[in-house]
Amino acid sequence: DAKTTQPNSMESNEEEPVHLPCNHSTISGTDYIHWYRQLPSQGPEYVIHGLTSNVNNRMASLAIAEDRKSSTLILHRATLRDAAVYYCILINAGGTSYGKLTFGQGTILTVHP
Amino acid sequence: KAGVTQTPRYLIKTRGQQVTLSCSPISGHRSVSWYQQTPGQGLQFLFEYFSETQRNKGNFPGRFSGRQFSNSRSEMNVSTLELGDSALYLCASSRSQGALNNEQFFGPGTRLTVL
Numbered sequence: 089d090a091k092t093t094q095p096n097s098m099e100s101n102e103e104e105p106v107h108l109p110c111n112h113s114t115i116s117g118t119d120y121i122h123w124y125r126q127l128p129s130q131g132p133e134y135v136i137h138g139l140t141s142n143v144n145n146r147m148a149s150l151a152i153a154e155d156r157k158s159s160t161l162i163l164h165r166a167t168l169r170d171a172a173v174y175y176c177i178l179i180n181a182g183g184t185s186y187g188k189l190t191f192g193q194g195t196i197l198t199v200h201p
Numbered sequence: 202k203a204g205v206t207q208t209p210r211y212l213i214k215t216r217g218q219q220v221t222l223s224c225s226p227i228s229g230h231r232s233v234s235w236y237q238q239t240p241g242q243g244l245q246f247l248f249e250y251f252s253e254t255q256r257n258k259g260n261f262p263g264r265f266s267g268r269q270f271s272n273s274r275s276e277m278n279v280s281t282l283e284l285g286d287s288a289l290y291l292c293a294s295s296r297s298q299g300a301l302n303n304e305q306f307f308g309p310g311t312r313l314t315v316l
Contacts, residue, residue: 131291131307188257191244
């Protein structure tokens with residue numbers, strides 16, 4: 089299965105945009121890119137997912153590079169509630185990862201007031 | 202609508218005992234997945250059930266088992282508990298099978314401590 093690489097930690101100030109990068113240089117054409125986050129003392133929470141095109145929802149935007157070897161989760165205005173561990177996960181339709189989320193170490197996002 | 206519920210929230214057992222954890226998915230969701238979270242190994246997939254059948258399985262020993270009922274509720278069982286089984290056990294539900302193009306909703310977890 090393709091792997092993802094994320095920075096261990098990032099910091100941001102409240103109300104500023106945050107760009108969380110994810111590298112997945114061995115991504116295959118059928119890998120979906122998912123982002124989940126886990127707030128302290130809670131279960132993970134779905135954020136967004138995409139395949140090839142950029143995606144927007146009420147929580148965030150997902151920018152996918154043209155070659156799909158990297159992607160960026162964008163939080164447009166960080167709030168204190170966005171402080172969490174963010175996981176970038178690849179899921180393949182035909183591979184062993186189908187049907188399950190394989191979590192890496194993720195990026196710990198700290199938001200300063 | 203109600204989210205994913207897990208019972209009990211906290212559990213203390215001793216080595217050698219067995220334990221059963223319960224998960225009630227969101228109404229209308231037919232898939233339930235289980236994950237184990239520990240400080241050392243992070244979040245690891247245990248198994249997924251869809252329509253009462255196990256559809257996918259992670260790399261855990263046979264002491265870890267599960268089942269799903271006709272109402273989509275799921276239980277997870279761990280037999281012959283070991284100290285290393287102490288963890289947060291998370292359940293996630295989704296409308297259809299798998300996580301490919303499908304949002305998974307996680308419950309708050311059951312904190313299991315093995316003494």
